[in-house]
Amino acid sequence: MRAANSPTGLHPTVLLWLAVGWIGYAVLPWYGLDDNFFLLGWLTDGYPLNDDVAPALFLNLQGQKLWLAPFAILLALPLLLYGRPKNDPLFGKLLMIVGALGMAWFFMQGFGIGLRGWRFEWLNLLFGKLDDRQFGMGYGALLTVTAFLFMFCIGLAARGAVGGDVFVVSSIGFVIGTVGVFIFMPVLQMLANALITPEGNYSLGSFISKIFSERLWSLGCFTGTRCGVALNSLFLAILVGVLTTLLGLVFALVATRTGFKYGKLLRALTVLPIITPPFVIGLAIILLFGLSGAVTQFVSGVFGIQPTRWVYGLPGLLIAQILAFTPIAFLVLIGVVEGVSPSMEEASQTLRANRWQTFWNVSLPLMRPGLANAFLLGFIESMADFGNPLVLGGNFDVLSTEIFFAIVGAQNDPAQAAVLAIVLLFFTLGAFYAQRFWLGRKSYTTMSGKGDAGVHPRLPAALEKILFIVAGFWALFTVFVYATIFYGSVVTRWGIDHSLTLDHYVKSFSIGRTEHGIHFSGAAWSSFWTTIEIALISAPLTAAIGLITAYLLVRQHFKGKEAFEFGTMLSFAIPGTVIGVAYVIAFNVPPIELTGTGIILVLSFIFRNMPVGVRAGIASMSQIDKSLDESSLTLGANSWQTFRKVILPLLRPAILAALVYSFVRAMTAISAIIFLVSARYDMSTSYIVGRVENNEYGIAIAYSTVLIVVMLIVIGLMQLIVGSRRIGRRGVESDQMQSRTNVSSPVVQPSGAG
Amino acid sequence: MISRKLLLAASVAFGALSTTTIARADSVTLYCSADEAWCQQLARGFEQDTGITVDMTRKSSGETFAQVKAESANPKGDVWWGGTGDPHLQAAAEDLTEVYADSPMRAELYDWAIKQAEASGNRTIGVYSGALGFGYNKDLIAKNNLPEPKCWADLIKPEYKGHIQVANPNSSGTAYTMLATLVQLMGEDKAFDYLKALHKNINQYTKSGSAPIKAAGLGETTIGIVFLHDAVAQTVAGFPIEPIAPCEGTGYEIGSMSLIKGARNPEEAKKFYDWVLQAKVQEKAAEVNSFQIPSNKNAKVSDKVPDISKIKLIDYDFKKYGSSEERKRLLSKWDNDVASLPQ
The missing domain is CATH 3.40.190.10 (Periplasmic binding protein-like II)
Known part of the structure; x- marks a missing residue:
């Protein structure tokens, strides 16, 4: 960016984005293509003159789609900046005006003119009927609008926003732009439904009567009937949030602070539930603890107790959700627990605090950001969980399944679904602010560039014992459940015929040989490859956008930061079903037409899972002393170089957490994608659900087992690629602790940490 | 600048996925609301008999209805087969499905299947009952x-x-x-x-x-x-x-079938409609463990299908209820x- 000060020529960043804008306008096809863009088939389909594949420039020159012509003028204006330096007042002003006008016009024409001419009746009245129409936008349009967005950001930076830092302003602009288009727009369209009456009018009255209805808020469970759905969800989510955080902390402490020898094994165990496709844990719990479950039958046989359906409802949901979500808390907490600087703890001990006082007054408070984030994630995950309540909920109704059935059930009431979604959002918002309040404005920084030697002191002996007992019990339980799952995949029919067989695997994953070579003849292959492809594409994108957002939130100060933070967390708080339907409504028609493609699946994963990247990034980043950035900046690096060379390497655990989590979620999500899968892009989870519906539990479980193994392998590879962070001289002292920066994978860590 | 790289990565990645389900020659998009095996059997069977490619998505009838409604401004599906009759009737009432009154197959169907069609203004038709x-x-x-x-x-x-x-x-x-x-x-x-x-x-x-x-x-x-x-x-x-x-x-219940309004492949959809109502197609349901009663009078019924003549059936008023x-x-x-x- 040094060149920015030289007055000759056009500012290089401006030049770049101007070129991108022109390529979008004059070179690439403006509208979406029927075929794959990257197969380049459009080059031979009469490009550039044929209407279907023409760039906007060629359409305009032929006198078509003239509403695109203003882009040419707007893209020419920045040339006026030739020879002007960045601090020229015109520089910032002009770029901002061009960017803003460009984006505004882009969305106005996009939303104004649709498949059947004008999209709104008042435009017909104003301009008369339009005989032309336009389809969904393509790569040309994408590049052009991106160019306008970044020109606007450069202009803003030039006028001094956020210290005139182009990288920071552009990142903020990029995140706001994408979050706006892919979260706010669809969700707002969906929520507008809450005001619609059955007759199709908008009414506040029906909304109010729905939101305060007995079905949501009844306290009946204290008087013999049932409690409201909203209270059920809230109660469950708080319990799950607290318990998963505690268990996650237990595991994190055992893995990093006790010198426990089998840490890797423990990590593998805690990771298992997170990579388990939906329904499988619920199914296993029924097969174990249900009315005819193995454990129930055994206990009732031994003690002569009449077996009951106790597991259906709150108890079963708690077991399943704690099994499923403790690993998330663990992933968040392990980075934080090991990040707490030993110097603080040593100082405490030097001042004659005993181990227990040190742990309670020093270590634990320093872990607060991790604890708060872990609770928030557990709370939200529980709120949005769909698979487990469906299988195990019994008569304990929760919001997420109610929303789903309000949309797809016999009552078919999208307005009710929107109302329930608003209540759910309200709870999430509440948890979010409670977390902020609890953290307060204290500093949790422990990692600085200063001397950072020493090892963590040992935990109090009694605490260590308790930790081992809790972790051991839970680990055994997990092993037990997973052994059950595996067993279920190799018996002919669970509960009826227990003869061993590999049929389920053969049916799903057989590979045949034909004269053309290897043929994947098993029924599951097609959805399997699609799922892997989509998960692999979305994971790095999710991690990247999540960490950039975390960086902006922790390190930068700008107006509207709180709203920005909330906006990025929003998608996580909205249950998948709502996102799914919202995406179908918003992205089925031009200007953004994505249904039936793989892109819509990738996008839904990115924006649903980015909050995990954000949370993990925030938790780790608040521990890194700002003086590290400052010294990097003082030494002449710009903010991008600082981010890349200083912060990013220290964030490796967070990067890994984000990568792993988003990959796994893409492999295991169900509620959102059930509306988004199409014939060509079917996903494993929807295939598995289909098998469960069809009583083919064996195949469902066999498929899940294969997915689990695949995910373990991929997570191991990710770990190898990302590597671990090295903090100070810690870890040299003890061999057993060498790999403690390893976040989540059972795979052996490359040696050399520390 | 990371946003630049990100964008590049994003566009490359998305390109690999950007084939949309848009009309090709000789294909039909089937929304199927019965169980997977049955849906697969129909889709592959139709491909074999006609050479028309079937893009099949399986969802419950409620989910399919929600989807057809959400997509109504720009329908992606062509024909919706199976699932209980009420959402089909609902779709007909909301003008989401197409009238098709002159299918050559109607003569071969039971009265209850035709009654279902008449109740909807010929926008849906019975394909099985249970x-x-x-x-x-x-x-x-x-x-x-x-x-x-x-x-x-x-x-x-x-x-x-x-x-x-x-x-x-x-x-x-x-x-x-x-x-x-x-x-x-x-x-x-x-x-x-x-x-x-x-x-x-x-x-x-x-x-x-x-x-x-x-x-x-x-x-x-x-x-x-x-x-x-x-x-x-x-x-x-x-x-x-x-x-x-x-x-x-x-x-x-009467499992039903409807043609989606504004479909991209209306001709192929009608071909599927007529094909799937044939006796020889409906008979095969029992092979994939679906034991509903077929709507074609000539279809041979598996002995496992509950014998409808031995069940007292009420005169169910589908229109009212x-x-x-x-x-x-x-x-x-x-x-x-x-x-x-x-x-």
């Missing part, structure tokens, strides 16, 4: 020394307390069919008295319609109220389930009078 009933787990009945239930009236006996499962009519078409059946069978007041008594015996109102009989198959409940063909499928799959057609008579006002009224009455009671 009677409502229940099934019980023989092992559990024996273990708990319970009598075998034969009639609706048996189910409200106190000894079955905590042994019966049925779906919630708010979420499941199956359970709504039960509600409407009982109202037609007993009269509204008596039906609601019955439902209140039944409520005391219910251990869980499930979300999905066929869940109760699956739970019964796994031994998680003794009795499940479902469509008989779902119960038969459990028996055939090897679970100890005995399907029962209630002695007082019972209602039924499928209408959205009547449904809303009955459901809210059920919510207020039945579901709110302590068990």
Whole structure:
């Protein structure tokens, strides 16, 4: 960016984005293509003159789609900046005006003119009927609008926003732009439904009567009937949030602070539930603890107790959700627990605090950001969980399944679904602010560039014992459940015929040989490859956008930061079903037409899972002393170089957490994608659900087992690629602790940490 | 600049996925609301017979209805086959589906299939039907020394307390069919008295319609109220389930098919429509363990299909009980009078 000060020529960043804008306008096809863009088939389909594949420039020159012509003028204006330096007042002003006008016009024409001419009746009245129409936008349009967005950001930076830092302003602009288009727009369209009456009018009255209805808020469970759905969800989510955080902390402490020898094994165990496709844990719990479950039958046989359906409802949901979500808390907490600087703890001990006082007054408070984030994630995950309540909920109704059935059930009431979604959002918002309040404005920084030697002191002996007992019990339980799952995949029919067989695997994953070579003849292959492809594409994108957002939130100060933070967390708080339907409504028609493609699946994963990247990034980043950035900046690096060379390497655990989590979620999500899968892009989870519906539990479980193994392998590879962070001289002292920066994978860590 | 790299990565990545399901020569997009094996059988069978490629998506009828409605400004599907009749009638009432009155296959169909078409202004048609009933787990009945239930009236006996499962009519078409059946069978007041008594015996109102009989198959409940063909499928799959057609008579569903309005491949969709109504196609359902009654009179019926001549069927008024006002009224009455009671 040094060149920015030289007055000759056009500012290089401006030049770049101007070129991108022109390529979008004059070179690439403006509208979406029927075929794959990257197969380049459009080059031979009469490009550039044929209407279907023409760039906007060629359409305009032929006198078509003239509403695109203003882009040419707007893209020419920045040339006026030739020879002007960045601090020229015109520089910032002009770029901002061009960017803003460009984006505004882009969305106005996009939303104004649709498949059947004008999209709104008042435009017909104003301009008369339009005989032309336009389809969904393509790569040309994408590049052009991106160019306008970044020109606007450069202009803003030039006028001094956020210290005139182009990288920071552009990142903020990029995140706001994408979050706006892919979260706010669809969700707002969906929520507008809450005001619609059955007759199709908008009414506040029906909304109010729905939101305060007995079905949501009844306290009946204290008087013999049932409690409201909203209270059920809230109660469950708080319990799950607290318990998963505690268990996650237990595991994190055992893995990093006790010198426990089998840490890797423990990590593998805690990771298992997170990579388990939906329904499988619920199914296993029924097969174990249900009315005819193995454990129930055994206990009732031994003690002569009449077996009951106790597991259906709150108890079963708690077991399943704690099994499923403790690993998330663990992933968040392990980075934080090991990040707490030993110097603080040593100082405490030097001042004659005993181990227990040190742990309670020093270590634990320093872990607060991790604890708060872990609770928030557990709370939200529980709120949005769909698979487990469906299988195990019994008569304990929760919001997420109610929303789903309000949309797809016999009552078919999208307005009710929107109302329930608003209540759910309200709870999430509440948890979010409670977390902020609890953290307060204290500093949790422990990692600085200063001397950072020493090892963590040992935990109090009694605490260590308790930790081992809790972790051991839970680990055994997990092993037990997973052994059950595996067993279920190799018996002919669970509960009826227990003869061993590999049929389920053969049916799903057989590979045949034909004269053309290897043929994947098993029924599951097609959805399997699609799922892997989509998960692999979305994971790095999710991690990247999540960490950039975390960086902006922790390190930068700008107006509207709180709203920005909330906006990025929003998608996580909205249950998948709502996102799914919202995406179908918003992205089925031009200007953004994505249904039936793989892109819509990738996008839904990115924006649903980015909050995990954000949370993990925030938790780790608040521990890194700002003086590290400052010294990097003082030494002449710009903010991008600082981010890349200083912060990013220290964030490796967070990067890994984000990568792993988003990959796994893409492999295991169900509620959102059930509306988004199409014939060509079917996903494993929807295939598995289909098998469960069809009583083919064996195949469902066999498929899940294969997915689990695949995910373990991929997570191991990710770990190898990302590597671990090295903090100070810690870890040299003890061999057993060498790999403690390893976040989540059972795979052996490359040696050399520390 | 990272945003630049990100964008580049994003566009490269998305490119790999950007083939949309847009009309190609000779293809048809099928939304299928029966079970996967049956849907696959139809899709592959049609491809073999006609050479037209089928892009098939399987979803429950409620999900498909929600999707067809959401996509109505720019439909992606061509034909919607299977699933209980009410959402099809609803789609017809909301003008989401296309009129098709002159299919050459209509002459071969049973009256109930044609009646379904007439009720919708020829926007949908019956492809199969299935009677409502229940099934019980023989092992559990024996273990708990319970009598075998034969009639609706048996189910409200106190000894079955905590042994019966049925779906919630708010979420499941199956359970709504039960509600409407009982109202037609007993009269509204008596039906609601019955439902209140039944409520005391219910251990869980499930979300999905066929869940109760699956739970019964796994031994998680003794009795499940479902469509008989779902119960038969459990028996055939090897679970100890005995399907029962209630002695007082019972209602039924008509699985339907509709052409989606504004479809991209209307010609192929009609070809599929006519093809799938043939006797030789409908006969094959039993091969994939679907035991519904085919709508084509000439279709040979598997001996496992519940014999419709031995079941007392009521004259189910699909037009009245499928209408959205009547449904809303009955459901809210059920919510207020039945579901709110302590068990």
